[in-house]
Amino acid sequence: MSEQSVGQGRTMVYHAPYPVGEGSTSGSGIRPVRMLDAFRGLGYEVVEVTGHGKERAAAVRDLGRRLENGLRVDLAYGESSTMPTVLTEPHHLPTHPVVDVRLARLLRRHGVPTSVFYRDIYWRYPEYTERVHPVVAAGTRTLYHAELRAYRRLLDRVYVPSREFAVHVPHLRPEQMAPLPPGGALRDVPRTEGPFTLLYVGNVTSYYRMHELLRAVDATPGVHLLLCTPKDSWEAARGEYADWLGDRVEVVHERGDGLLPLFGRADACSIVVEPSEYRDFAAPIKLYEYIGHGKPVLAATGTLAGRTIETGGLGWAVDYDADALADRLAALRDDAGEVEAVAAHVREARHEHTWAARARQVAADLAALDRRA
Numbered sequence: 089m090s091e092q093s094v095g096q097g098r099t100m101v102y103h104a105p106y107p108v109g110e111g112s113t114s115g116s117g118i119r120p121v122r123m124l125d126a127f128r129g130l131g132y133e134v135v136e137v138t139g140h141g142k143e144r145a146a147a148v149r150d151l152g153r154r155l156e157n158g159l160r161v162d163l164a165y166g167e168s169s170t171m172p173t174v175l176t177e178p179h180h181l182p183t184h185p186v187v188d189v190r191l192a193r194l195l196r197r198h199g200v201p202t203s204v205f206y207r208d209i210y211w212r213y214p215e216y217t218e219r220v221h222p223v224v225a226a227g228t229r230t231l232y233h234a235e236l237r238a239y240r241r242l243l244d245r246v247y248v249p250s251r252e253f254a255v256h257v258p259h260l261r262p263e264q265m266a267p268l269p270p271g272g273a274l275r276d277v278p279r280t281e282g283p284f285t286l287l288y289v290g291n292v293t294s295y296y297r298m299h300e301l302l303r304a305v306d307a308t309p310g311v312h313l314l315l316c317t318p319k320d321s322w323e324a325a326r327g328e329y330a331d332w333l334g335d336r337v338e339v340v341h342e343r344g345d346g347l348l349p350l351f352g353r354a355d356a357c358s359i360v361v362e363p364s365e366y367r368d369f370a371a372p373i374k375l376y377e378y379i380g381h382g383k384p385v386l387a388a389t390g391t392l393a394g395r396t397i398e399t400g401g402l403g404w405a406v407d408y409d410a411d412a413l414a415d416r417l418a419a420l421r422d423d424a425g426e427v428e429a430v431a432a433h434v435r436e437a438r439h440e441h442t443w444a445a446r447a448r449q450v451a452a453d454l455a456a457l458d459r460r461a
Contacts, residue, residue: 094448095132099159101151101195102127103166103204104138105176105188118373119207119270120167126271126447127165135161137191141177141184148191155198163454164195166204172231192242201454203245205268206236209256213366236260244457247450250392252369266453269396270373271443272380277352284421286386287314287354289347290374292325297362299328304413306332311417313358314350315339355427356420357383362408363390371396380442382435384427386416402434 108120128134135154137147155161174182195202210216211232217225236259239246247268248254254265286305290296292315305313315322319341326333333339342350357378361367368391375393378385385403387394394405406416420427439445 093131094451095127095130098131098162099133099135100127101135101137101161101164101191101200103144103164103188103191105141105144105169105173106138107140108136108138108167119205122271122273122443123165123167123205123447126443127451129444130447130451132162141187144191145184145187148187148194151191152194155194161195161198161200162458163451164200164202165450165454166202168204168206168208170208170210172228172235174231175228189238189242192238196242199458199460201245201457201459202243203247203450203454204239204243205247206239206257207249209253210366212256212258233259240264245453249371250369252392253371256369268446268449269371269441270376271446272376272378272438272441274438274442275348275351275381277348277381279355280349280352282353283310283312284355284417284427285312285314285353286356286358286417287316287350287383288358288360289316289350289377290372291321292317292329293321294325298358298360300362300408300410301358301360301413302329302332302337303410304417305337306334307410307414308417308421309336310421312336312338314353316342316347316350351381351383354383355424355431356403357381357385359385359387359391359393360406360408360413361388361391363388367391367393376441379434379438382431382438384430384434386420400437401430402437403430 102124104120108124124134135151137144137151169176171180173188174185177183192202211229220228236257240259240261243264246260246265248257248265249269250267254262254267257265288298292298302313305311313336315337317339322339322341340350359372359375359378370392372393375385375387375396379402385393385397387397387403387405388408389405390408397403398405404416404420406412
């Protein structure tokens with residue numbers, strides 16, 4: 089079956105309480121675009137209910153008219169915001185508080201299987217109160233709880249980043265939730281000549297602590313680290329890593345297609361960051377971007393990324409400890425055969441981890457929930 093035949097002749101509703109576009113480079117901005125493109129790539133006619141409140145309200149009215157005139161919608165999929173839906177207007181005021189509930193009720197009335205991806209549970213943790221004013225946090229938490237209660241009543245499926253994540257989500261029924269991690273785009277860049285090189289792409293803020301990795305690289309001759317991070321992120325954290333910034337650590341600030349030469353120089357990619365409770369269930373998008381490029385991944389044990397790598401044979405999980413990391417890096421430096429064998433497996437397995445694969449999963453899942461004849 090071709091990719092496009094999955095949705096050929098079928099119609100779906102795609103919902104997001106904000107504009108969906110190419111502007112963002114963050115995981116929360118990339119995912120809605122990639123999933124929308126993936127559904128279209130499967131052949132679905134997509135009815136978008138996205139944008140700001142006024143735009144969504146108009147789209148819901150138009151959809152209602154089309155449904156009354158006989159339109160059959162096969163499924164509905166949505167991407168949530170990291171903030172409560174009613175606060176997603178640019179001014180963060182709840183000027184359109186019921187438009188999204190109206191959409192869910194409309195779809196339910198017409199028997200359309202409905203779903204949403206729920207992306208973040210950070211608001212349940214003490215750090216959230218440290219980032220926002222306690223009074224604001226109390227108000228937004230009330231809205232987060234109300235939103236999840238509405239999901240319980242109105243939606244058939246709530247997708248979450250991982251099974252481990254689901255344990256932390258209140259109000260929803262366990263059987264209502266299913267994991268839907270990020271995906272990656274398939275890209276191949278020929279390996280260029282050079283020493284054993286590890287590539288990291290992402291921030292180096294306090295949320296992405298990788299001091300032990302830098303110690304390990306500094307202690308392992310013949311191993312190079314390409315550290316690709318936003319310039320402002322690096323300027324803020326540079327002092328913390330100053331002791332290990334020898335000539336085998338190269339800091340660059342590329343993005344988009346500028347990353348391709350970096351992947352060409354890399355033998356493996358790194359997602360070695362300090363474990364935390366949040367990382368026990370967080371599914372980082374960069375992991376799947378690495379896999380999409382066909383690169384084996386070095387990850388920290390005690391993280392979901394580490395378990396994913398071990399379970400799938402997609403790289404190596406190592407304790408977040410400089411000595412353990414140095415031992416592993418030296419072994420990889422000296423055994424190109426093992427590195428290439430794992431890379432070959434990643435190139436084969438990566439087709440299971442594309443955005444199209446995630447969209448196919450949603451389509452199959454919701455088809456099984458469709459109660460219409």
